[in-house]
Amino acid sequence: MKKRLISIDISIKAYQDFIKDLTTLALNKKSTYTCVANVHMLVEAYKSKDFAEVVNNADMVTPDGMPLAKGLKQIYGIEQDRVAGMDLLPDLLKEAESNGIKVVFYGGTQLTLDKTKEFCDQYYPNLDIVGLISPPFRELSEEEEKDYTDLINKSGAGFVFVALGCPKQEKWMANMKGRINACMIGIGGALPVMVGLQNRAPVWMQKTSTEWLYRLSQEPKRLFKRYAYTNTLFVYLMLKEKLKR
Template sequence: MLMQQTRLLTIPLNLGGYSHFVDSIFELATKRTSSYVCVANVHTCVESYRNKDFSNAIAQADMVTPDGMPLNLALRWLYQLKQERIAGPDLMPVLLRESEKRKLKVFFYGCTQEVLDTIKEKCRVDFPQLEIAGMISPPYRALTNEEVLSYQQTINDSGANLVLVSLGCPKQERWMASMKGKIDAVMIGVGAAFPMMAGVERRAPRWMQRVCLEWLFRMLCNPRRLFKRYVVTNTYFLYLLLLEKFRLSLFSPPITPQRRIVEYYI
């Protein structure tokens, strides 16, 4: 399937409508192609700018969807590109519903066992025909080589078509990059979608999502864990955007939006 991609700061971002992303993911899932999809936000951009290894993990992804509204606004402000938001918590239920319809197997990797148990119960109610291939709650510490191989074999033996991954950024992106070519499925890093589906974390109201304040809602719900991340990271992101705008205005010839887009097939 043909995909369009552009670059925002140091990360590649795929462009297109919601249905195009979903169809592309299921094309990979049906074939059990070893691949992965990153759901990118401000944290992803800044982490990629600061860390070369993480930047490589993002660059090797088969798709990178624009999750946060700030990324979509940045694309419009810098490059005059309009793009729909493809957020992890919105994407996951769509993938579950389509997997149920297409009779494809889904594996859940990440979060706590309590969250996974709650998700299993919710799936029985909301997606009764969904085939859950398995669930793994890995320890928060670094995995041993034996654990890595054991989890890899468990996922492959399950026959999973999709592996939904909720380890948090940057851990989930690094894990997916390390498993490309080893796990026979498409892996999708959905971030906080697991705890949100389980009801452990609350989703910001729609109006806050639309005006780029979802980060503020999450920070107020968990200030001790998220204050530094959001205040420092968001400020640094704005600084990087201003630098890029300055560079484009002074040192680059005008480039039309279409010339910023590259195309490739997955």
């Protein structure tokens, strides 16, 4: 089941059910994609019908940000678990390790992928990583795209963790559905946090919807304009939605 929150359809289920369902998709190597949605993604979808279609055609859309989980409570009275990429990624790696599911990491810098390999070797020693791919930042040619698709399919991966950033990773996954035989998940900024290149906010900030302030303090130049715009617009859209209802 999904519920529309302003511009995106969010999957409604318990956190552990997301883990279970995604693991089943990976075991079956079903060509699917999951969007891990936050306020930024919701606003991008609000501004672009084409991008909204990409997100809403996903097999699952998790409420990554606490504001989205709280938004579902305010609009529908639904007590929805937060399903953050920073929690989802390590839990799915644990499932992949215990179930013998092969994994590919697609996206991120070579440094991030090197750190990913070191991290997984230490904490998931039996995890079968069959691909660490850092594609060029530019748009890929059809031939390059086919080469990466063939590489992933031949690897036998069940999980493909996509770290290209929003909205690029969501568009890439939508384009690859039916072409890559795996469960694709857009993990974005969760990867550098997991491997220690960035720090995660304290638990109290995660629970009070202020995690964005911690991220802002880490990358003020890159994130100030985005947060000033997206957070303000989200609050306005939520107020508008509540008044309408």
